[in-house]
Amino acid sequence: MIESSVLTINGYERRYAFSVSEFNPSLCQHVHAGRKTKYSDVVATFDIETTTIKQENATEEGAFSLKNPYAFMYHWQMCIGGVVIFGRFWHELQALHEKLVRYFNLNEKRKMVIYVHNLSFEWLFTHQFLDCWENIFATERNKILKCSNDCFEWRCSYRLSNMSLAKYIENSKGTYYRKAVEDLDYRKYRDPYTALSPIEYGYCYNDVAGLYQAICASLIEDTLDSIPLTSTGYVRRDCREAMKKNKRNRKLFLDMKLTPELYTLCKEAFRGGDTHGSRYYVNQVVDDVESFDKASSYPYVMYCLPEFPMSKFMEYDNEDEDDLNEMNKKYCTLGRYRLTNVKLKRGKTNPYIAYSKCATCIAPKLFNGRVLEAEEIILTLTNIDYLILKNEYDFEGLSVGDFHFARKGYLPEELRSVIWEYFTKKTMLKGVKGHEYEYMKSKNKLNSIFGMMVTDIVHSEISFDGNDYCIETPTVEEALEKYYKSRNNFLSYQWGVWVTALARLELRKGIEAVGPDNIYNDTDSVKALKGHAKDFERLNVEINRQCKDRGIVNYLVRNGKRFYLGTWDNEGRYDQFKTLGAKKYVYRQDGELHLTVSGLDKKKGAKYLESIGGVPAFNKGVVFTDSGRTASYYNFTNEITTMTRDGYSWQNGSNIAIVDCEYTLGITDSMLSIILETHLTKP
Numbered sequence: 001m002i003e004s005s006v007l008t009i010n011g012y013e014r015r016y017a018f019s020v021s022e023f024n025p026s027l028c029q030h031v032h033a034g035r036k037t038k039y040s041d042v043v044a045t046f047d048i049e050t051t052t053i054k055q056e057n058a059t060e061e062g063a064f065s066l067k068n069p070y071a072f073m074y075h076w077q078m079c080i081g082g083v084v085i086f087g088r089f090w091h092e093l094q095a096l097h098e099k100l101v102r103y104f105n106l107n108e109k110r111k112m113v114i115y116v117h118n119l120s121f122e123w124l125f126t127h128q129f130l131d132c133w134e135n136i137f138a139t140e141r142n143k144i145l146k147c148s149n150d151c152f153e154w155r156c157s158y159r160l161s162n163m164s165l166a167k168y169i170e171n172s173k174g175t176y177y178r179k180a181v182e183d184l185d186y187r188k189y190r191d192p193y194t195a196l197s198p199i200e201y202g203y204c205y206n207d208v209a210g211l212y213q214a215i216c217a218s219l220i221e222d223t224l225d226s227i228p229l230t231s232t233g234y235v236r237r238d239c240r241e242a243m244k245k246n247k248r249n250r251k252l253f254l255d256m257k258l259t260p261e262l263y264t265l266c267k268e269a270f271r272g273g274d275t276h277g278s279r280y281y282v283n284q285v286v287d288d289v290e291s292f293d294k295a296s297s298y299p300y301v302m303y304c305l306p307e308f309p310m311s312k313f314m315e316y317d318n319e320d321e322d323d324l325n326e327m328n329k330k331y332c333t334l335g336r337y338r339l340t341n342v343k344l345k346r347g348k349t350n351p352y353i354a355y356s357k358c359a360t361c362i363a364p365k366l367f368n369g370r371v372l373e374a375e376e377i378i379l380t381l382t383n384i385d386y387l388i389l390k391n392e393y394d395f396e397g398l399s400v401g402d403f404h405f406a407r408k409g410y411l412p413e414e415l416r417s418v419i420w421e422y423f424t425k426k427t428m429l430k431g432v433k434g435h436e437y438e439y440m441k442s443k444n445k446l447n448s449i450f451g452m453m454v455t456d457i458v459h460s461e462i463s464f465d466g467n468d469y470c471i472e473t474p475t476v477e478e479a480l481e482k483y484y485k486s487r488n489n490f491l492s493y494q495w496g497v498w499v500t501a502l503a504r505l506e507l508r509k510g511i512e513a514v515g516p517d518n519i520y521n522d523t524d525s526v527k528a529l530k531g532h533a534k535d536f537e538r539l540n541v542e543i544n545r546q547c548k549d550r551g552i553v554n555y556l557v558r559n560g561k562r563f564y565l566g567t568w569d570n571e572g573r574y575d576q577f578k579t580l581g582a583k584k585y586v587y588r589q590d591g592e593l594h595l596t597v598s599g600l601d602k603k604k605g606a607k608y609l610e611s612i613g614g615v616p617a618f619n620k621g622v623v624f625t626d627s628g629r630t631a632s633y634y635n636f637t638n639e640i641t642t643m644t645r646d647g648y649s650w651q652n653g654s655n656i657a658i659v660d661c662e663y664t665l666g667i668t669d670s671m672l673s674i675i676l677e678t679h680l681t682k683p
Contacts, residue, residue: 002086004201006209007180014198015205017077017084020096025103028081031219039153039224040104044080044114045211046154048073048122049204051190052657069633069657072643072650073125074190078114079208086204088192090129090651097130097152106151113224115215117165117207119156120144121656127464128640128653137229138462141469142634145229155229157211160218162231162444169210172217173437177210187660193648217437232455235418235448242414243490249412255312256406256492257484260476262313263457263493265334265402268380270454270497271357273523274504277579278349279367281519285616288530289519289577289587292568294506296423297524298450300566301502302411303419304552307384308332309494310409318400328383331405332498336380340397343373349518350511352385352392353377368581384501388508411495422446427556427563453496457483468636510568513539520579527577536568543567576615580665586618600663601628620665627663632656 001016018024025042033041052071076093078085080100087093106112116122120142131149138144146155161168166179184203190196196204218227228234243249258266294300301307309332318324327333336359344351351370355361360378364371371377381389410416425442429435458479461472474482483489503523511518513535514528521527543566547554555564572589579585583598586609593614595606604626609617633656640653 002201003198004205005198006202006205007178007183008176009178012202015084015202015209017086017201017205020085020087020092020099023080023083023085023096023099025080025100027083030081031216031224033224037223037225038109038111040106040110040112042081042104042112043212043215043219043224044078044112045157045208045215046078046114046116046122047076047204047207047211048125049075049077049184049190050125050655052186052659054657054659068635069659070635071125071655071657072191072652073655074192074194075196075204077204077208079212082209082212084205084209086201090126093126094129101151108150111148111151111153114152114154115157115160115211116154117157117168117211119146119154119158123147123154124634124636124654124656129651136462136464138469140460141462141471157215159230160228161214162448165207165211169214171437171440172214173220174217175210175213177206177213179210180206191643191645191648192650231444232448232452235445236452238445239415239418239449239452240488240490242418243412246412246414249414249490250487252310252412253490253492254484256309256494258313258480258493260480261402262334262404263476263480265336265380265404266494266497268336268357268359269334269382269385270500271354271385271504272500274350274352274507275522275582276350276368276370277520277581277585278518279351279372280349280516282368282579282581283620284578286519286529286577287575289527289574290530290532291525291527291571291574292510292532292536293571294510294524294566294568296446296565297503297506298499299419299423299446300554301499301506302449303416303423304547304550304554304566305502306410306550307408307502308411308498309406309492310411311407313404313406313494316403316405318403321398324398324400324403327403327405328386330408331383332408332494333383333386333403333405334380335400335403336378337386338397338399338401339377339393339395341375342371342377342393342395344371344393347516348392349516350521352388352508353379382498382501384498384505388505391508391512406494419446419449422449423565424556428558450496450499453491453499454493457493506566509539510536519577520585522583525571527574530573533570536570540564540567578615578618580618580620584665586615588615597663597665599627599629600624601626604628605663618665622665624663624665627661629661629663630658631661632658 001018001022004015004017005012006015028042030041031043033039050071050073052069054069074088076087078096085096087096100106100112104112123144136144136147144156145159146153148154157168163171166181169175169177169179180203183199228237313334316327318327351367351372353371355364355366355369355371358371358377358379360376361371361374362376364374366372422442422445426439426446429439429442432439458474458476463470507521507524510526511521514526514532517529517532519527519529544554544564554566555562574587574589577585577587583596586593586595593606593610595602595609597605605624608624608626635657636654640651642649643652
């Protein structure tokens with residue numbers, strides 16, 4: 001038995017793991033697998049530890065070559081029914097699987113489910129040693145949800161939880177183990193013959209024992225048959241059951257069926273959150289900044305606003321601009337717009353037109369991916385987008401083609417009731433001791449509703465031929481026919497398109513409220529010069545008035561205090577703030593430095609930035625060596641090779657080499673020139 005020093009909620013404790021030969025399957029605990037199931041009632045978790053070898057002549061292609069970084073497994077760990085087993089070699093894992101097959105009588109009608117946190121990683125290392133796992137269900141290349149062979153089904157617990165392993169364990173009910181984040185240095189060389197300390201063994205122990213407890217917590221309300229594959233699956237199931245209560249919802253779903261042409265229009269019009277830095281304040285240190293956040297922005301528009309397409313889209317030919325404006329005011333519309341001599345209005349801090357969404361953009365002047373001006377633009381817009389664009393830009397010529405309209409209305413009452421249920425649970429459980437798990441679960445569900453709405457209807461079929469992924473994409477016609485035929489589907493894709501459009505309009509109201517004082521905004525937040533608290537109070541009064549006029553109660557009362565859905569909260573004051581563009585900013589609040597840069601570790605980045613000067617040091621060219629960013633090299637091979645070092649040898653096959661990367665803060669030269677020009681002409 002192998003001694004491990006394991007981190008628990010009570011600190012470090014001694015635990016023992018079995019070798020394959022010592023493991024006794026009779027010690028395994030059982031779970032409720034389901035009444036009519038093809039699964040064993042013993043569930044398992046699996047993980048590996050790897051060493052990456054960097055090569056001096058590494059290339060970006062990532063092909064399997066000695067010129068590229070490569071990796072190999074030096075330790076594996078498995079928790080089966082609560083019992084932890086350690087191994088160092090692939091042949092030990094093969095022996096364990098054979099032992100499990102014999103003892104539990106596993107076959108194609110009785111499979112053991114094994115959860116892996118980030119299955120895509122472990123799969124690439126392992127598949128050649130365990131019967132290839134020919135049945136793969138993947139959403140994209142290198143993103144595997146599950147796979148199986150005749151006796152085992154492997155599932156991805158990361159996709160189930162949508163959390164890091166540490167957070168999943170911590171936020172699961174009744175878990176005792178904790179992930180020991182700093183107990184194993186991944187940059188240290190280890191091979192299957194390297195001696196490990198009890199602390200290092202404890203790290204390995206926790207990764208599978210903690211995950212096993214989290215999975216068992218998830219199976220309290222589910223069986224191995226019913227548990228979803230993804231976190232969104234929980235929400236989809238709740239919403240589907242609610243929608244089935246009203247037969248008219250199925251008829252509405254079919255009546256609103258998208259044609260291939262309309263689906264293409266919806267895809268072209270879809271945009272995510274509106275994130276940008278003001279061109280008047282980018283690259284400047286700004287003192288006394290206030291931050292305002294809109295509470296549950298996406299759930300708010302889904303629950304409170306009657307602005308969604310709720311009928312079949314019909315084609316329409318506009319007579320003139322007045323006719324177009326009237327249609328856009330009265331209906332939900334989609335159309336391809338051609339605008340000429342487009343120019344952002346003076347004083348507008350955040351250009352709205354995204355260059356990436358333009359089908360045509362002639363002679364553009366861009367700022368951080370947004371259009372300041374152009375001779376001609378062609379892009380697809382909803383009525384909401386057109387309303388925002390007209391307020392933000394001047395343009396001379398206008399024409400619209402492929403224009404369609406649908407009746408406006410609220411989302412189905414049954415769907416809105418689920419949104420309100422999630423909001424209620426989250427609000428009533430926030431900060432209540434002993435209900436942290438239930439609070440987190442409700443919060444995650446509330447935040448997942450939108451993601452469920454914009455799942456792409458056109459899914460690729462992904463398989464693996466032993467050397468690489470094979471991707472077959474159905475035609476749009478085939479995918480739409482399959483989608484609307486299935487009785488499991490109940491959501492109209494166009495609803496998701498309007499969710500983000502309406503949320504962007506709500507955000508724009510906040511941006512307009514602060515005017516030229518706007519500094520930075522994200523999907524549901526506005527950061528501006530201080531002095532605008534009353535402006536957001538006025539916005540909140542208007543939001544609540546509109547809800548009242550529509551007969552919607554958008555608040556809950558807890559301990560005599562009202563908690564509102566969709567109103568603006570004052571998130572406090574920053575002593576200093578600086579942004580270099582979208583998802584790239586730093587601020588100091590109550591003396592503490594906070595850093596947000598997409599892909600950069602917040603804690604490591606803030607610590608380093610503090611050491612070189614704090615907020616003013618957040619400049620183009622700053623290099624974060626310990627950034628938390630990594631590059632992955634996928635090394636596919638059909639061969640199992642023998643690796644040798646210091647007289648020792650072990651087997652290796654396909655692998656993923658993960659290499660630490662530096663991060664350099666950057667601003668494009670064109671963006672920098674616009675910043676300098678703009679700073680001279682502030683409104």
